[in-house]
Amino acid sequence: MSVVAIQSVSKRFGTQQAVDALTLDVRQGEIVGFLGTNGAGKTTTIKMLLGFLRPDSGAISILGGAPEDAATRRRIGYMPETAYYYPYLNIHELLDFYGGLCGMPRAAIRARGRMLIERVGLAEAGRRLLRHYSKGMLQRAGIAQALLHDPDLLILDEPFTGLDPLARIHFRDLIRDLRDQGKSIFYSSHELSEAELICDRAAILRRGALVWCGTMREAAGDGRQNLERIFLKLLGGEVQA
Incomplete structure (x- = not known):
């Protein structure tokens, strides 16, 4: 079952072709990495999946509905690459705010919020104002808010940015657990x-x-290549230092 279905989607800004006849799907219980250099069209695609932009042509289906439908949006968890949170809130107050926007009962916000704050490793900083959080801590706060309403689909834009090695390990474990629960994860990264x-x-x-789509087993091939080699072969001339 396709949770995300992108069919021949294109988007242009003036003379710039940001997305060009893109066809891609994300299945239930699957983690799909959306890879490319800066300016490849990853964030524009994500904005169309979220209904922030409309494609010039083609069609997008999210969980069987249109991206701009309120019922569809309630089933999506989103973490932007750079999130701007109210600096004079703490993480508990932040989740109270987002839970209210999602229409969650206060008791559910508090119970799930406590669990997520513990899971992303922010329990000891729970009363600290967000303006005192590091980049990595803000990323973890973003993960918690994206998961607060227990979405069926997670859309994450550069989720590993700013995370230290230990936080990356914990985040990978969390994402795998969500997949095993039947959640679908679509994330952009380089x-x-x-x-x-x-x-x-x-x-x-x-x-x-x-230009390429496949499983990690397909990327490994006969053992003499990997995703990095495929990426460099396809995009090596565009990679900037």
Whole structure:
């Protein structure tokens, strides 16, 4: 079953072709990494999946509905690459705020919020104002808010940015647990090593067009290649230092 279905989707900004006839799906209980260099069209695609932008052509289905439908959005958890949270809230107050926006009962917000704060490793910083959080701590707060309403689909934009090695391990374990519960995860990244460790499938974007999609086993082939080699072969001339 396809939780996300992208069919021949294109998006242009003036003379720039941001997304070019993209066709891709995400299945139930699957982790899909959406990979590419900066400016490849990853964030534009995510904005269309969330209903923030509309495609110029093609069709998108999310959980059987349209991205802009309120009922569909309630089943999506989203973490942007750079989140801007109210700096004078603590993590408990932040989750109270987001839970209220989702229409969750206060008791459910508090119970699930406590569990998630513990799970992402912020329990000891629970009363600290967000303005005193490091980049990695804010990323973990973003993970907690994305999971608060128990979504069926997680859309994450560069989720590993700012996480230290231990936090990365814990986050990978969390994502795998969610997949095992039947959740679907679609995340953009340019960190190939993380994608190889966590993804069931990866899709590589070049100038808005899909140039490769496959499983990690397919990426490994006969053992003489990996995702990094495929990426460099396809995009090596575009990778910037």
